[in-house]
Amino acid sequence: MGLEIEAVDAGSLAERAGLRAGDRVMRVNGHAVRDVIDFQYHAADEAVRIGYERDGTARSVEIIRDPRIPLGIEVEPMRCTICGNRCVFCFVDQNPPGLRKTLYVRDEDYRLSFLHGNYVTLTRVGGAELRRIVSLRLSPLYLSIHATEYPVRKRLLGLGSDDRLLEKMRFLADHGIEMHGQIVLCPGLNDGAVLERTLRDLAAFHPALQSVAVVPVGLTRHREGLPVLRPADADAARDILAALADFQASCLGRLGTRFVYGADEWYVLSGAPLPDPDAYEGYPQIENGVGLVRSFLEDLIRKAETFPGEIADTLPSLWVVGQSAAHVLGAEALPVFRRIRNLDLRIKAVPNRFFGASVTVTGLLSGRDVLHALQDEAGPYRVLIPPVCLNPDGLFLDDLTPGDLSRELNRPVRVLAGFEDFYG
DSSP, X not given: OXXXXXXXXXXXXXXXXXXXXXXXXXXXXXXXXXXXXHHHHHTOSSEEEEEEEETTEEEEEEEEOOTTSXXXXXXXXXXXXXXOOOOTTOSGGGOOTTSOGGGGOOBOOHHHHHHHOOEEOOTTOOHHHHHHHHHXXXXXXXXXXXXXXXXXXXXXXXXXXXXXXXHHHHHHHHTTOOEEEEEEEOTTTSSHHHHHHHHHHHHTTTXXXXXXXXXXXXXOSOOTTSOOOOOOOHHHHHHHHHHHHHXXXXXXXXXXXXXXXXXXXXXXXXXXXXXXXXXGTTOTTGGGTSSHHHHHHHHHHHHGGGSOSBOOOOOOEEEEEEHHHHHHHHHHXXXXXXXXXXXXXXXXXXXXXXXXXXXXXXXXXXXHHHHHHHTTOOSSOEEEXXXXXXXXXXXXXXXXXXHHHHHHHTSOEEEOOSTXXXXX
């Protein structure tokens, strides 16, 4: 029980109150502290009484402050709950060997869902955790659903017993917790009538369940010993989009919202045009790859009014993207940039050798994928890397950095932070 203080900011309220690194926070305003969620929730008041231990001695201090001013305490990170499911499509199980340890962690933690938008199944959440979610107002939560019928869920998630998902969602909905859901669509398992049943069941939770994303299963070339799954193809994509369009129309009439949204990959696979911006209703699932391309294009069109009409001659630029985005960006984004005279910009569609050819999204490109794709490019050029290729530490999936690419290619490499990086 309790949280160790790892650092105290110099000059902060906490330092002036006498707190220091190594102290262990046990209670805040009389409430026991188990993790950073408890700490942040109970320390949000103007008067904050912190009970802590130092060298085995219990102490306490009260801090009176404007709640907008941080206390200046950094506590130990949470140890996340590990997933106990055996999902047939789990992407972590499809990672190649030799990667950094964090890429093999199968987290299943409702706290990370609240803090960072991680998707969780709730299979390991019982009554006590549900009551805690409600009491601390941990909202919104992001739920991996996939199917609502237990026999299908058992097969998809590898469940040993009924996890009573719909009962848990009803409890959360009845207590005002906002949710967003996702369905990883595996052709032949949870499409067709199963998908229709799942969507009908989920629509009953609106407005507490604000949105549902349907995304295609991601299959890498590293599936030795795993269940055989069929990837989505153009025919499957067209069927899914047709089913979603029918359900969206029904929801618009009944609920006033489309409620369910298809990932950008369905449109790329099927060759169908992307929906208009209004069809995404504020992009509630953009972090799940729903409307990401449309949002980028709309932002580009708005910002293009501020672009210079001409720039000085500069190096040709190769814009690295995954194969799924290359066509639509080439057709709709490149013409906007090419209004800038002297800008020599070309899209470089990079095949994914790291995970296999079936993985085509930009965010799953490795540094070596980029190196291999550019190794035969002649002449001077610079490389433009989308930030989705990198983690917060600036690393590709294979731990290469943009600096490593620059040294290997002997070319300048820039991580795109804004539209000006395309021409500046």
